[in-house]
Amino acid sequence: MALLEVRDLELAIAAGGRLLPVVRGISFAVEENETLGIVGESGCGKSLTALAIMGLLEDTAIRITGGSIRFEGRELLTMAPAERRSLMGNRMAIVFQEPMTSLNPVYRVGDQIVEVLRQHRQLSASEARERAVRLLQMVRVPEPEQRVDSYPHQLSGGQRQRVMIAMAIACDPRLLIADEPTTALDVTVQKEILELLQDLQKRMGSAIVLISHDLGVIAETCDRVAVMYRGTIVEEATGEELFANVAHPYTRGLLASIPSADRDVEWLEAIPGRVPAIDQEIPGCAFHPRCAFARDPCHSRDPEARSFAPGHLLRCHFPQEWRK
Ligand SMILES: Nc1ncnc2c1ncn2[C@@H]1O[C@H](COP(=O)(O)OP(=O)(O)OP(=O)(O)O)[C@@H](O)[C@H]1O
Ligand SMILES: [Mg+2]
Numbered sequence: 001m002a003l004l005e006v007r008d009l010e011l012a013i014a015a016g017g018r019l020l021p022v023v024r025g026i027s028f029a030v031e032e033n034e035t036l037g038i039v040g041e042s043g044c045g046k047s048l049t050a051l052a053i054m055g056l057l058e059d060t061a062i063r064i065t066g067g068s069i070r071f072e073g074r075e076l077l078t079m080a081p082a083e084r085r086s087l088m089g090n091r092m093a094i095v096f097q098e099p100m101t102s103l104n105p106v107y108r109v110g111d112q113i114v115e116v117l118r119q120h121r122q123l124s125a126s127e128a129r130e131r132a133v134r135l136l137q138m139v140r141v142p143e144p145e146q147r148v149d150s151y152p153h154q155l156s157g158g159q160r161q162r163v164m165i166a167m168a169i170a171c172d173p174r175l176l177i178a179d180e181p182t183t184a185l186d187v188t189v190q191k192e193i194l195e196l197l198q199d200l201q202k203r204m205g206s207a208i209v210l211i212s213h214d215l216g217v218i219a220e221t222c223d224r225v226a227v228m229y230r231g232t233i234v235e236e237a238t239g240e241e242l243f244a245n246v247a248h249p250y251t252r253g254l255l256a257s258i259p260s261a262d263r264d265v266e267w268l269e270a271i272p273g274r275v276p277a278i279d280q281e282i283p284g285c286a287f288h289p290r291c292a293f294a295r296d297p298c299h300s301r302d303p304e305a306r307s308f309a310p311g312h313l314l315r316c317h318f319p320q321e322w323r324k
Pocket of ligand 1: 013022040041042043044045046047048049060061062213278
């Protein structure tokens, strides 16, 4: 049994009396000790998927219209709200992209970590503070005994992101979702944060879902990769298999837009056009208007998910056309 199992998850946005689908039946599973990367351009539904798993869509315009999310074998979508909340920040946690908006500017970072700890653990004030210092040390914030009393604005962007990670791992979560955890940071700091996540995973044995629009970031860090386009997973495989045997033209495009990627075949520098608006209906394969290889039946029939190679899932009528 996988730690997290998402089956046929469907999300829609309630707008003007209509429900516009944004996540269109995605399935994936993550095991302990495993890192799953979810990659795709802006607006394809990555963050909404993360928020659905975390139970953070209440009081938003987003509706869960189908599917199932099982965590440690239990269905989350029908779980009592109080029980669901007790998992969040405890058995499962999330790190967001923007540490400045997620950290409270008026509280010392140590107090914010202590608050998470005391929500889920019975610790005295001094025990919680001690653990906060230890957590800052774990995420490699320099001089943690001093920094624990800093306010967010006194820290660098990279240090704030480390504080966010410290808060997320405070209660040893089994599942950690990192939603674009490095996009706001410069390249060197990005690398350090990713190494930190990998290091923490080795120690904690937890499952990580790493979300990024950058396949380069995903490639370096993840065991398995799910490529999302317009609310569907169009390709999924282990990192090794995917990079050796990329099959979907969209994935190929993402790969070609990594500056350092090995480019044996160049049919595009990046993917032409943009992700269509969510209220736009596209018959057939949702990628066909941007695909250089689209032909009948791409315009009329949406490709089903099928096995392209062992452990390699694909939704495309004409895989690897650029090789021909
Ligand atoms: N609260 C909301 N209300 C209405 N629409 C929303 C809301 N949140 C997201 N959306 C829309 O849902 C779609 C999917 O959004 P989501 O945030 O999941 O994309 P994403 O893949 O995380 O993109 P990015 O790479 O930009 O973070 C987008 O078109 C977005 O505009
Ligand atoms: Mg997002």
